[in-house]
Amino acid sequence: xxxxxxxxxxxxxxxxxxxxxxxxxxxxxxxxxxxxxxxxxxxxxxxxxxxxxxxxxxxxxxxxxxxxxxxxxxxxxxxxxxxxxxxxxxxxxxxxxxxxxxxxxxxxx
Amino acid sequence: xxxxxxxxxxxxxxxxxxxxxxxxxxxxxxxxxxxxxxxxxxxxxxxxxxxxxxxxxxxxxxxxxxxxxxxxxxxxxxxxxxxxxxxxxxxxxxxxxxxxxxxxxxxxxxxxxxxxxxxxx
Numbered sequence: 361x362x363x364x365x366x367x368x369x370x371x372x373x374x375x376x377x378x379x380x381x382x383x384x385x386x387x388x389x390x391x392x393x394x395x396x397x398x399x400x401x402x403x404x405x406x407x408x409x410x411x412x413x414x415x416x417x418x419x420x421x422x423x424x425x426x427x428x429x430x431x432x433x434x435x436x437x438x439x440x441x442x443x444x445x446x447x448x449x450x451x452x453x454x455x456x457x458x459x460x461x462x463x464x465x466x467x468x469x
Numbered sequence: 470x471x472x473x474x475x476x477x478x479x480x481x482x483x484x485x486x487x488x489x490x491x492x493x494x495x496x497x498x499x500x501x502x503x504x505x506x507x508x509x510x511x512x513x514x515x516x517x518x519x520x521x522x523x524x525x526x527x528x529x530x531x532x533x534x535x536x537x538x539x540x541x542x543x544x545x546x547x548x549x550x551x552x553x554x555x556x557x558x559x560x561x562x563x564x565x566x567x568x569x570x571x572x573x574x575x576x577x578x579x580x581x582x583x584x585x586x587x588x589x590x
Contacts, residue, residue: 393574397514404563404580405514411573448514452574456529460514 362387362454364461366447372469379436381464383449388429393452396425396434399463400445408447409434436466444468471496473564473581481558481588487551491564491581498522498545502567504577505538505549507560510585515560519567520547554588561585 363386373379383394392412397405407416409425412432422437436443449461477489491503504519518528520538528536537550551558561583568578 391572391574395574395576397577404582405577406580407576407578410570410576414570414573416578450514450576452576456516456531457519457527457575458516458577460516462513 361456362389362451362459364449364451364459366449366461366464368464369462370465370467372467373439374469375439375441377439379434379439379443379466381434381436381447381449381466383427383432383434383461385430385432385451387454389432389451390453392428394425394427394432395450395452396423397448397450398443398445399448400442405448439466471566471579473566473579475562475564475581475584477562477584477586479585479587481554481586482590483555483588484553487549487554487558487562487586487588489549489562489564489584489586490546491548493545493547493566498540498547499542502569502575503540503547504565504567506563506565506577506580507558508563508583509557509560517549517551517562556588559586559588 365384367382394412396409399405413425446463446465472494474492499522505517520526535552540547563583564581565577566579
């Protein structure tokens, strides 16, 4: 099983600042089959990024994903008030078919 | 647009079976793969399994011995059964649609709001 470790656990930033979230895999993620999800309080998660760097439908371009192999990054270029949430990375393909990281909370400083 | 809604008991006794249903509205259940994902209170997400309308399924090996999923195309619903539950099965259970992004993989592009199931006597 591929274990995904996200860091930091919590990121305290102000609106307008840049957020950089890390996701490290215990072994190489095949063909960069990695996604990022956003979960606002009391809501279901929503898909942001798939295939490591492709934005899902309707996702603004301030969100970007990068990385390969075992190291992946989600960057939010300028934080908007609605971006303060928990973010999860997820890998696809290795048994179990999908595994998630433990999440990074982006909170208002 | 397509929406998902989970339903089922919010309280289940230890050693009993958890049963949940997800109703798909605004679209056909026969066109996609469908999944269950759970989230213990204050914790992260865990994939439980997925099913296709034909009955093809895949379960997380950690839960496989206790999980059964099924589809009812006449009602546009799919269901989850988890047997021999314990307190560690307490979680918000989400149903979700699996979308095929080709070479970029399969991901959960649409989620239900989730339903909290508490395992307690």
